[in-house]
Every structure is written in C-alpha cells, then in structure tokens.
Amino acid sequence: MLKTKTSPRKTHGSMRKVLRSRTRRTTLTLPEPLVEQAERLAKQRRQTLSAAVAGLMEQSLRSYRLEQHGGPNVLESLQKAFAPFSDEEMLLLDGIVMEPVADGE
Amino acid sequence: MVSDLGLSGPAVFDTSAQSYFARHADQTAQDWLSAYSLHFRIHLCPLTVVERMRGYWILLRSMIGKERAVEQAMHDYLRHLRDTCSVLNFDVECALVSATLMALNPAPPSPPQRSHRVAESRQDRLSRWRFDIMIAATALVNGLPLIHNNPQDFEPLRGLIERMPERFPGVGPLNLISVKRLAA
Numbered sequence: 001m002l003k004t005k006t007s008p009r010k011t012h013g014s015m016r017k018v019l020r021s022r023t024r025r026t027t028l029t030l031p032e033p034l035v036e037q038a039e040r041l042a043k044q045r046r047q048t049l050s051a052a053v054a055g056l057m058e059q060s061l062r063s064y065r066l067e068q069h070g071g072p073n074v075l076e077s078l079q080k081a082f083a084p085f086s087d088e089e090m091l092l093l094d095g096i097v098m099e100p101v102a103d104g105e
Numbered sequence: 106m107v108s109d110l111g112l113s114g115p116a117v118f119d120t121s122a123q124s125y126f127a128r129h130a131d132q133t134a135q136d137w138l139s140a141y142s143l144h145f146r147i148h149l150c151p152l153t154v155v156e157r158m159r160g161y162w163i164l165l166r167s168m169i170g171k172e173r174a175v176e177q178a179m180h181d182y183l184r185h186l187r188d189t190c191s192v193l194n195f196d197v198e199c200a201l202v203s204a205t206l207m208a209l210n211p212a213p214p215s216p217p218q219r220s221h222r223v224a225e226s227r228q229d230r231l232s233r234w235r236f237d238i239m240i241a242a243t244a245l246v247n248g249l250p251l252i253h254n255n256p257q258d259f260e261p262l263r264g265l266i267e268r269m270p271e272r273f274p275g276v277g278p279l280n281l282i283s284v285k286r287l288a289a
Contacts, residue, residue, distance in 0.1 A: 045247070046196075055191070059145060074142040074189045075135055078127040081182035084174040085164070087128075091218070092163055094124050095156030095233050098223035 115145035150243035
C-alpha cells in the first residue's frame with residue numbers, strides 16, 4: 001500500500017548534473033569519402049555532423065572497449081535501478097498509476 | 106556480429122521493454138541485450154524518461170522510511186541513462202505524427218489496469234495511451250524499430266499506419282519487435 005507524505009529532498013539540478021557531459025572543440029583530418037558518408041548519415045538521422053560522428057565514434061569505442069575488457073553491464077545497471085521495488089511499485093515506474101478503489105466499485 | 110541481433114542498427118526501447126529485461130527476461134533475452142549493448146546504446150524516447158522519473162518521484166513521496174533506497178535507485182537509473190542510453194529528440198515531426206495518431210485513435214485500445222484493490226483511472230489510462238503514441242511516433246520518425254512488451258497498445262498503431270500510409274508521408278512502416286520474440 002502506498003502512503004503519501006514528505007517532499008522530495010533532491011533538486012532537479014542535482015539530477016541534471018549526473019547526466020551532463022562536456023564537449024571539446026577539436027580539428028581532425030579525415031578521408032573525404034568518410035566525411036561524406038557521415039554527412040549523409042547525419043542528414044538521414046536529422047543530426048548535426050558533430051552529433052553523428054560522436055555517435056559513430058562512441059559506438060566503435062564501445063565495441064572496442066567491451067571486446068577488450070568487458071564493459072558496463074547494461075542488465076546489471078537496469079536491475080540496480082529497479083531493485084528495491086515490488087511488482088506493484090514497478091507499475092509506477094512503468095507509468096501506470098494505480099489508486100485504491102472503494103469496496104463495491 | 107550485428108546481424109545476429111536481427112537488427113541493422115540501434116532500436117528504441119519502450120518503457121515496458123526495459124522493465125521486462127530488468128525483471129523478467131530469460132537467459133536468451135538477457136544474452137540478446139548483452140550482445141546488443143556491445144554495438145549500440147539503448148535508444149529511448151524522452152517520454153519514457155518522463156514516465157520513469159515521475160514514478161521515482163511518486164515513490165519517493167510515498168515510501169516513507171525508504172527514501173534513501175528510492176533516491177539511490179533513482180541515481181542508479183540516471184547513471185544507467187548516462188552510461189548506456191541515448192535519449193532521442195521529440196521534435197516537430199514527432200509532434201505532427203503523434204497528433205495524427207491521437208486524432209485517428211483517440212481512445213486507448215484496452216481498459217484501465219485493475220487488480221484486487223487498486224485501479225488505474227480513465228484519465229491516467231488516456232495519458233499513458235498518449236505517451237505510448239508519442240513513443241511510437243519517435244521511433245517512426247527516426248526510422249528505428251521499437252522494442253516493446255506492450256502489444257495491446259502498439260499493434261493497433263502499427264496496423265493503422267499500414268492501412269493509412271497517406272496520413273504518414275515520409276515515415277513508416279512502424280517496425281515493432283516484441284521482447285517475447287527475442288526470448289524465443
């Protein structure tokens with residue numbers, strides 16, 4: 001049974017800090033056909049060239065890192081985020097808000 | 106190999122799919138997710154983050170005496186988002202597709218959830234239906250498959266887009282992948 005009380009102690013600002021990632025301006029010399037392909041992909045995905053290249057680099061580095069060392073376990077990190085909750089509480093995290101119903105309803 | 110995943114690129118994960126992998130997935134489905142994460146990040150619609158974070162905040166207010174555990178889980182979720190997920194933009198094209206889907210499908214295709222002593226209100230069911238429409242629209246506009254564990258809501262949308270492609274110019278079809286298929 002869910003009870004209601006107390007206001008949240010964490011601010012949205014402190015949550016955002018966890019998500020923020022910095023960027024750095026840099027110059028790379030790349031083969032022209034690769035740049036053209038990346039530009040096409042960026043257009044297709046409706047991203048900036050920087051975002052598309054960052055995505056591709058991230059994907060390649062991820063595969064490389066995981067092949068070398070094994071990486072953050074996606075399943076483990078998901079399970080941790082939902083670990084303390086019962087099935088009823090999980091409904092709330094799935095966007096399903098259930099309220100108590102009066103007898104006879 | 107990417108081809109072993111049955112995908113040629115990343116996929117959008119519905120809220121229901123992430124929960125399935127975290128709580129109910131069998132070994133085959135777990136192995137599939139591990140293989141997927143070798144190649145791609147988990148792509149999410151921002152509405153999935155809204156659903157999750159709203160849930161965490163409600164739990165934080167309601168689980169008296171367990172606030173620390175809820176806060177820790179919330180931070181673990183945000184770390185999971187940062188380290189393993191990409192949250193897509195919900196832009197004007199997503200808004201236009203969502204509006205069309207909502208107008209053509211105003212009512213949720215299944216009744217509010219109900220169990221022994223608790224029930225979902227009609228308003229909450231309607232808002233969840235609209236969230237699902239926006240999640241589907243995000244996958245559709247970005248041309249990515251949608252992995253889900255909610256066929257009741259998503260299959261009618263797929264059917265509608267297939268029947269009325271002229272209403273969705275430049276996008277579609279909606280490629281749905283049930284988590285149950287990954288477990289098979």
